[in-house]
Amino acid sequence: xxTPLLQDVRAATRAREAAKQAAxxxxxxxxxxxxxxxxxxxxxxxxxxAAGDITTSRVYQIRDGVRTGAR
Numbered sequence: 001x002x003t004p005l006l007q008d009v010r011a012a013t014r015a016r017e018a019a020k021q022a023a024x025x026x027x028x029x030x031x032x033x034x035x036x037x038x039x040x041x042x043x044x045x046x047x048x049x050a051a052g053d054i055t056t057s058r059v060y061q062i063r064d065g066v067r068t069g070a071r
Contacts, residue, residue, distance in 0.1 A: 031062050038063040 002010070030051070037047045044056045051059070061068060 034059060034062045 034047060034051055037050075038044065038059065044059045048054050048056050048059050
């Protein structure tokens with residue numbers, strides 16, 4: 001029988017995984033919105049500002065499906 005501390009670790013691990021999946025889903029929606037905005041002809045500078053002050057280079061990377069950084 002697991003100790004209460006181990007049960008807490010398991011519960012926290014499940015919560016962490018659920019949060020990770022939710023964040024990944026939100027990120028996919030965010031990327032799709034950026035792609036849609038570029039396809040609709042919105043100005044890249046304004047998309048970058050609306051997306052939380054990311055760089056215009058990052059907008060182009062998202063548009064082109066380029067993933068950077070550690071994951």
